[in-house]
Amino acid sequence: MATIGFFDGVHLGHRTVIGRSRDVARLLGLPSLVVTFDIHPKSLVRENNEVLLLTTFEHKIELLSAAGVDIITFINFDPDFANMPAEKFCRDILQEKVKARAIVVGDDFRFGKDARGDQELLRHFFQHRGVDIHIVSKLRIGGMEVSSSNIRKFLQEGDVERAALFLGRLPSARGIVEPGSKRGKNLGFPTINLRNLKEQQLPKNGVYAGYARYDSHRQKAMIYVGAKPTFDETERMIEAHLLDLPEQRENLYGRQAEILFLKRTRDEMKFENTEKLREQLEKDRRNILDILREDHG
Numbered sequence: 452m453a454t455i456g457f458f459d460g461v462h463l464g465h466r467t468v469i470g471r472s473r474d475v476a477r478l479l480g481l482p483s484l485v486v487t488f489d490i491h492p493k494s495l496v497r498e499n500n501e502v503l504l505l506t507t508f509e510h511k512i513e514l515l516s517a518a519g520v521d522i523i524t525f526i527n528f529d530p531d532f533a534n535m536p537a538e539k540f541c542r543d544i545l546q547e548k549v550k551a552r553a554i555v556v557g558d559d560f561r562f563g564k565d566a567r568g569d570q571e572l573l574r575h576f577f578q579h580r581g582v583d584i585h586i587v588s589k590l591r592i593g594g595m596e597v598s599s600s601n602i603r604k605f606l607q608e609g610d611v612e613r614a615a616l617f618l619g620r621l622p623s624a625r626g627i628v629e630p631g632s633k634r635g636k637n638l639g640f641p642t643i644n645l646r647n648l649k650e651q652q653l654p655k656n657g658v659y660a661g662y663a664r665y666d667s668h669r670q671k672a673m674i675y676v677g678a679k680p681t682f683d684e685t686e687r688m689i690e691a692h693l694l695d696l697p698e699q700r701e702n703l704y705g706r707q708a709e710i711l712f713l714k715r716t717r718d719e720m721k722f723e724n725t726e727k728l729r730e731q732l733e734k735d736r737r738n739i740l741d742i743l744r745e746d747h748g
């Protein structure tokens with residue numbers, strides 16, 4: 452029982468397809484299996500088209516497993532694979548490698564060289580081979596398609612709430628906590644800094660209410676995305692001040708952290724001096740604590 456796709460974000464549309472695949476798998480007494488790719492197909496097929504991702508590799512695996520997928524098969528999306536004709540994909544991958552007994556795909560699923568493979572081709576190839584093809588129609592919310600590219604667009608606009616609605620969870624970014632310029636502690640707002648986020652689609656620069664997850668903790672956080680224009684820095688990163696860290700001296704450098712975005716609260720600003728920045732951060736804290744008090748998610 453197989454389903455195929457890149458599944459970036461594992462959003463509500465993906466979960467509809469995966470849910471159907473899991474249900475059919477249970478009925479047939481088979482494991483449910485996802486065939487996915489190590490890099491985004493578009494980043495190879497279209498030149499200079501870098502696709503920023505909604506989920507890291509590890510995060511995607513966690514979300515797929517939580518959605519009830521039993522087996523995940525990764526295909527190395529190299530030029531040879533990109534040039535594989537659709538019929539060969541059906542035969543070599545779906546029939547011989549995966550030994551699919553049934554296949555579930557979304558109604559706009561395309562595959563194979565020049566994206567020639569579609570549901571008709573799947574049906575045609577498998578009709579005399581005892582493999583059922585199930586088509587799931589595209590999920591829409593408020594008249595808009597639930598798609599990874601629409602979610603990326605919402606994040607670029609800073610609309611993390613709409614992104615959350617389509618993802619079925621809060622949008623987030625993951626990284627390792629790294630040292631910054633050591634200014635935060637003097638300001639009264641120490642922050643955990645995540646950098647090297649070049650492959651992830653971050654929300655638009657600005658300030659957000661949200662959470663930080665590390666180890667097994669989840670903490671309220673006031674979050675900044677940007678390059679700190681006040682200090683003429685140029686590297687875009689995420690900074691999060693944890694609002695109820697029990698021991699303020701605790702050091703989180705080197706830990707894996709996930710920053711989750713709940714609500715955008717303001718644009719980033721260039722402050723005249725550190726004192727003005729500190730005053731604004733005090734206001735941000737009050738505002739963000741009010742927002743987080745109302746959040747029961």
Ligand SMILES: Cc1cc2nc3c(=O)[nH]c(=O)nc-3n(C[C@H](O)[C@H](O)[C@H](O)COP(=O)(O)O)c2cc1C
Nearest residue numbers: 631632633634635673674675679680681692719720
């Ligand atoms: C909630 C929040 C909002 C922030 N807003 C801005 C801002 O509007 N403009 C800016 O230049 N820096 C902003 N910062 C970044 C601070 O300048 C930065 O955290 C501080 O300089 C400490 O830097 P460090 O971690 O490198 O020591 C913000 C930080 C936080 C936590």
Ligand SMILES: Nc1ncnc2c1ncn2[C@@H]1O[C@H](COP(=O)(O)OP(=O)(O)O)[C@@H](O)[C@H]1O
Nearest residue numbers: 630631632633635636641642643693699702703
């Ligand atoms: N409430 C807090 N929120 C975020 N980090 C905190 C907090 N309290 C202590 N820290 C620690 O302080 C360090 C950040 O201090 P900061 O002066 O901002 O340095 P840096 O410039 O390296 O980010 C982090 O290692 C973090 O673990």
